[in-house]
Amino acid sequence: MRSARDAKAPVNAEHRVAGTSARRVDGIAKVTGAARYTVDLSVPGMAHAIVVRSTRAHARIGSIERAAAAASPGVIRVLTGDDLLAAGLTPYYGHVVLDHPVLAIERVRFHGEPVALVVAESRREAAEAAELVEVTYEELPAVIDADDALKPDAPILHEQRGERVGDEGMDQGEGGLVGNVCAIATVGWGNLDDAFAKAHLVVEGEYRYPKLYGYAMEPYNALAFFDQGDLIVFSSAQHVYMVRRDLARMFHLPLARVRVSAPYVGGGYGTKSYTKVEGMTAAAAHFTGRPVKLDLSVEEAILTTRSASARIRARSAFAKDGMLLARDFEIVMNNGAYTDNTPLVNSKTANRCFGPYRIPALRVVARSVFTNTVPSSSLRGFGAPQGNIAGELQMDEAAAKLGIDPVELRLRNLVGPGEEFMPGKRPLDADLKDDLRCLASALEWPGAAAGHSIGLGVSASDAGAYPTSTAAIRIHADTSITLFTGSTELGQGSRTVLSQIVAEEMGVPLESVSVVSGDTGVVTYERTTGASRTTTITGRAVQEACRDARRRVRELAAQALEVQLEAIEDTAGGVRVKGKDLSYGEVIERWFGAGGEVLGHGAVRRAEGFAKMPPFYEIGCSGLELTVDRETGEVHITKLTTVGDVGFAINPALVHGQDAGAAMMGLGAALHEELVYDGEQLANPNVVDYRVPRFSDLPDEVVHLLAERRDGSGPYGAKGAGEGAGNTIGGSVASALGRLFGVFPHELPATPERVWRLINESEKGRRPAR
Amino acid sequence: MGRREIQLQLNGGDRRVEVEDQMLLIELVRSLGLVGTKLSCDTQVCGACTVLLDGHPVSSCTTLAIEADGKPVVTIEGLADGTKLHPLQEAFIERFAFQCGYCTPGMIVSAKALLDEKPAPDAAEVRHWMEGNICRCTGYQTIVDAVLDAADQMRSAR
Numbered sequence: 002m003r004s005a006r007d008a009k010a011p012v013n014a015e016h017r018v019a020g021t022s023a024r025r026v027d028g029i030a031k032v033t034g035a036a037r038y039t040v041d042l043s044v045p046g047m048a049h050a051i052v053v054r055s056t057r058a059h060a061r062i063g064s065i066e067r068a069a070a071a072a073s074p075g076v077i078r079v080l081t082g083d084d085l086l087a088a089g090l091t092p093y094y095g096h097v098v099l100d101h102p103v104l105a106i107e108r109v110r111f112h113g114e115p116v117a118l119v120v121a122e123s124r125r126e127a128a129e130a131a132e133l134v135e136v137t138y139e140e141l142p143a144v145i146d147a148d149d150a151l152k153p154d155a156p157i158l159h160e161q162r163g164e165r166v167g168d169e170g171m172d173q174g175e176g177g178l179v180g181n182v183c184a185i186a187t188v189g190w191g192n193l194d195d196a197f198a199k200a201h202l203v204v205e206g207e208y209r210y211p212k213l214y215g216y217a218m219e220p221y222n223a224l225a226f227f228d229q230g231d232l233i234v235f236s237s238a239q240h241v242y243m244v245r246r247d248l249a250r251m252f253h254l255p256l257a258r259v260r261v262s263a264p265y266v267g268g269g270y271g272t273k274s275y276t277k278v279e280g281m282t283a284a285a286a287h288f289t290g291r292p293v294k295l296d297l298s299v300e301e302a303i304l305t306t307r308s309a310s311a312r313i314r315a316r317s318a319f320a321k322d323g324m325l326l327a328r329d330f331e332i333v334m335n336n337g338a339y340t341d342n343t344p345l346v347n348s349k350t351a352n353r354c355f356g357p358y359r360i361p362a363l364r365v366v367a368r369s370v371f372t373n374t375v376p377s378s379s380l381r382g383f384g385a386p387q388g389n390i391a392g393e394l395q396m397d398e399a400a401a402k403l404g405i406d407p408v409e410l411r412l413r414n415l416v417g418p419g420e421e422f423m424p425g426k427r428p429l430d431a432d433l434k435d436d437l438r439c440l441a442s443a444l445e446w447p448g449a450a451a452g453h454s455i456g457l458g459v460s461a462s463d464a465g466a467y468p469t470s471t472a473a474i475r476i477h478a479d480t481s482i483t484l485f486t487g488s489t490e491l492g493q494g495s496r497t498v499l500s501q502i503v504a505e506e507m508g509v510p511l512e513s514v515s516v517v518s519g520d521t522g523v524v525t526y527e528r529t530t531g532a533s534r535t536t537t538i539t540g541r542a543v544q545e546a547c548r549d550a551r552r553r554v555r556e557l558a559a560q561a562l563e564v565q566l567e568a569i570e571d572t573a574g575g576v577r578v579k580g581k582d583l584s585y586g587e588v589i590e591r592w593f594g595a596g597g598e599v600l601g602h603g604a605v606r607r608a609e610g611f612a613k614m615p616p617f618y619e620i621g622c623s624g625l626e627l628t629v630d631r632e633t634g635e636v637h638i639t640k641l642t643t644v645g646d647v648g649f650a651i652n653p654a655l656v657h658g659q660d661a662g663a664a665m666m667g668l669g670a671a672l673h674e675e676l677v678y679d680g681e682q683l684a685n686p687n688v689v690d691y692r693v694p695r696f697s698d699l700p701d702e703v704v705h706l707l708a709e710r711r712d713g714s715g716p717y718g719a720k721g722a723g724e725g726a727g728n729t730i731g732g733s734v735a736s737a738l739g740r741l742f743g744v745f746p747h748e749l750p751a752t753p754e755r756v757w758r759l760i761n762e763s764e765k766g767r768r769p770a771r
Numbered sequence: 772m773g774r775r776e777i778q779l780q781l782n783g784g785d786r787r788v789e790v791e792d793q794m795l796l797i798e799l800v801r802s803l804g805l806v807g808t809k810l811s812c813d814t815q816v817c818g819a820c821t822v823l824l825d826g827h828p829v830s831s832c833t834t835l836a837i838e839a840d841g842k843p844v845v846t847i848e849g850l851a852d853g854t855k856l857h858p859l860q861e862a863f864i865e866r867f868a869f870q871c872g873y874c875t876p877g878m879i880v881s882a883k884a885l886l887d888e889k890p891a892p893d894a895a896e897v898r899h900w901m902e903g904n905i906c907r908c909t910g911y912q913t914i915v916d917a918v919l920d921a922a923d924q925m926r927s928a929r
Contacts, residue, residue, distance in 0.1 A: 022867075024864055024865070025864065025867065027872065028863075028864035029856070029860075029864070030872075031869050031872030031875050032856065032859075032860040032863045032864055032869065032872075032875060032879060033807070033847065033848065033850070033851055033856070033860060034805070034806070034807015034808070034846065034847035034848050034876045035807065035848075036872050037806070038809075038873065040809075040810075041806040215907075216905075216907055217871070217873075217907065218809070218811040218817065218819055218871070218873040218874055218905070218907055219809070219811070219871070219873045220811070265871070265872060266871060267809070267811075267871050267872070267873030268871045268873055268907050268908060269871070270907070298813055299811060299812050299813060491870075491871060492869075492870030492871030492872065492908050493870065494870070654867045655867065657867075658867050658870055658908075658909060658913070661909060661910035661912060661913070662870065662907075662908045662909055662910050664910060665909075665910035665911065666907070687812070687814060688812045688814070688816055688817060688905070689812075689814055689816055693905060693907065694910075694911075695902055695905060695911075696897075696898040696899075696901045696902050696904070696911050696914075696915070697898060697899075697902055698911075699898060699910070699911045699912060699915070703910070703912045
């Protein structure tokens with residue numbers, strides 16, 4: 002275990018840079034205001050777009066009257082979905098199912114859906130003209146609640162399903178995708194009925210997790226233009242290559258003729274995965290022949306993507322000694338109007354709800370359901386926080402009923418290192434029992450002071466996504482190195498960590514490494530920047546690129562010096578030939594005579610160390626101590642502790658940063674955050690009424706620990722961080738409240754009102770009616 | 772709509788600019804190339820657009836540009852002395868007190884206003900002062916640490 006404070010030195014003498022909290026390579030740019038985000042970009046002749054949004058939750062579009070807007074000062078063009086159709090463009094996007102219209106076509110499916118786009122010389126002129134676009138609607142019955150959407154008489158959102166274009170086998174339920182069911186996932190084994198019949202104790206309940214808004218502080222925006230027929234888009238996207246694919250399909254362009262570039266991105270957390278406003282902005286550039294900028298407001302960002310809410314019915318069967326016999330989960334998620342990333346979120350919820358426990362019999366059925374609400378997609382840890390509250394809270398509820406310590410109950414059931422817990426999947430690459438002991442000890446479990454209560458939990462997420470990654474490095478004539486990576490810098494520190502890997506592998510100072518990232522016109526392919534994959538998977542591709550470049554340097558040295566390859570050995574920053582040291586630059590100079598460089602390319606795929614899915618498990622092992630104001634129901638967090646089981650922390654301070662950020666985001670969801678529908682409209686689409694954590698929500702004491710056992714599949718035994726620390730926080734808050742009041746809350750967020758009701762109901766000695 | 776000429780001291784330099792009456796201060800500073808100041812919530816709750824107007828932190832998203840007439844305005848670009856960073860900027864780097872960096876300009880400008888007013892705050896005072904600045908990445912602890920470090924640094928340098 003290492004703490005933040007003693008992490009200045011490498012943990013191991015074999016490394017020079019890997020394992021140190023090297024300063025962020027984007028530090029000066031970010032503290033001086035020099036860092037440029039897409040929102041800061043402009044090009045000469047740039048026009049501005051404003052979105053006209055649906056004022057109905059579900060309706061047929063009658064007519065869109067745009068003459069008044071078109072005649073308004075400064076207006077260049079008013080666009081609708083029909084324009085895209087008429088021009089022969091593919092007017093839909095989606096990386097799994099092609100069902101999300103760039104602009105609504107014939108029908109709107111949620112309040113706030115983009116219906117038209119006004120392009121004008123200035124943003125203000127576009128906004129003024131947007132008010133003049135008159136849309137008539139024929140209203141259709143709307144369905145907001147997921148359970149209502151499953152009823153036989155529910156209005157159907159997608160009578161005809163979009164074309165499936167996903168290249169991952171992420172959805173198991175195509176046959177069951179009827180009515181409003183968008184995705185189905187099932188996991189299971191063993192004889193469930195027998196196991197439940199034999200049980201000493203069955204814990205049963207229904208749990209709810211809210212709809213959330215990620216609030217990346219830079220709202221979605223894009224700048225698009227065409228250059229000799231090539232489409233060039235700058236955007237706040239996490240997955241530039243995924244967006245490229247959608248745009249190429251939309252405009253029938255070869256992939257090579259679409260360039261998507263993400264400069265610095267103002268917060269991602271999954272919310273900027275996949276296409277958002279890029280299609281609209283590119284369409285505006287296509288129809289006007291002008292560079293077009295589209296900057297959404299925060300309110301519009303809330304109408305663009307949220308996370309899926311979940312209702313989970315769960316049963317867990319235990320033997321008298323606390324051993325799990327069976328678990329049964331029935332999950333219904335509200336995924337909103339379009340498919341987006343739902344099949345993946347849905348299947349991850351199924352995989353992540355039951356815990357990394359040994360379970361003789363399991364059944365999980367997860368369904369995600371279309372409703373006339375804002376479409377949902379990725380948000381930090383997706384599926385894990387939703388399922389964790391049910392899975393982990395039932396461990397606490399069982400512990401209370403069996404009279405077994407909840408930590409001890411978990412230790413008895415947790416799978417050990419190297420143990421397979423999902424048939425055919427990667428065995429657990431972590432020592433979660435040891436992590437949990439460490440967490441409990443740091444929280445001084447179970448010794449909370451009077452009025453204080455501790456809650457903790459564990460999770461293991463199938464992380465990393467599909468392990469396709471490439472990277473390239475160029476060694477320049479002065480021995481400095483440029484790394485090219487398709488991974489986007491979202492704040493997680495990817496440029497810093499990947500630079501450290503290059504410096505480590507190549508034996509050069511960190512200061513002589515620069516990084517070009519997130520631009521499909523320049524960098525090499527990267528599948529996504531998500532699922533905590535960059536350090537582990539991209540990091541391996543970077544290592545391979547370094548090895549390729551070193552091999553190439555040895556070849557050049559052998560040719561230039563006319564010696565056998567075997568006579569050449571690698572050194573820090575160069576090679577040794579017959580006792581003589583040459584830097585990379587000197588080898589380049591000798592081979593070329595003047596100028597020159599060496600290129601190295603690396604690729605990883607689903608093979609060798611990444612043959613078994615998932616590429617790694619992301620561990621969650623966090624807990625907290627809280628107190629409650631019994632008069633108001635206000636929860637106060639006195640202590641927050643995370644154990645970052647990352648295999649090896651290439652940059653410990655960055656790992657702590659990920660753990661701190663994930664845990665705080667988890668606290669927001671646990672205590673305050675919830676998108677609320679009032680009828681067919683969102684009641685709180687702004688950050689006044691949707692309350693995210695502030696300085697006053699900072700726990701009194703925060704401790705971040707590291708567990709480094711070199712058991713990950715990434716460089717030096719590393720594995721990913723960034724989601725795990727938050728995944729267990731909702732369950733931890735609920736479990737701490739449950740132990741304090743003797744009644745476990747089954748619904749988040751634990752707002753003051755809900756906690757106050759919980760206290761009142763617990764005093765009456767019965768479960769609160771919801 | 773009316774237009775008028777205003778004069779302001781922007782990051783120490785005198786600027787004379789013509790503005791529309793309804794132009795916002797954030798639009799003015801960004802139109803002058805100072806795009807470090809960031810727009811986010813647009814409702815005066817997140818603090819990303821914070822600048823110093825006459826020494827006081829204000830949300831430039833809800834302040835009219837004409838209010839700056841005759842007054843000094845400091846944005847994030849005005850803190851460093853050439854290539855020498857302000858102690859707050861150094862401390863934010865040293866403490867890893869930012870991730871995506873989008874809130875950071877407003878965060879550092881707010882912290883500067885605190886240290887200008889109160890050179891030796893304690894942690895509780897830092898938390899209280901900074902309540903109007905949201906950071907979605909860091910979880911806040913490293914920011915509190917950075918502001919306290921910078922305060923120490925600035926006092927010992929005096």
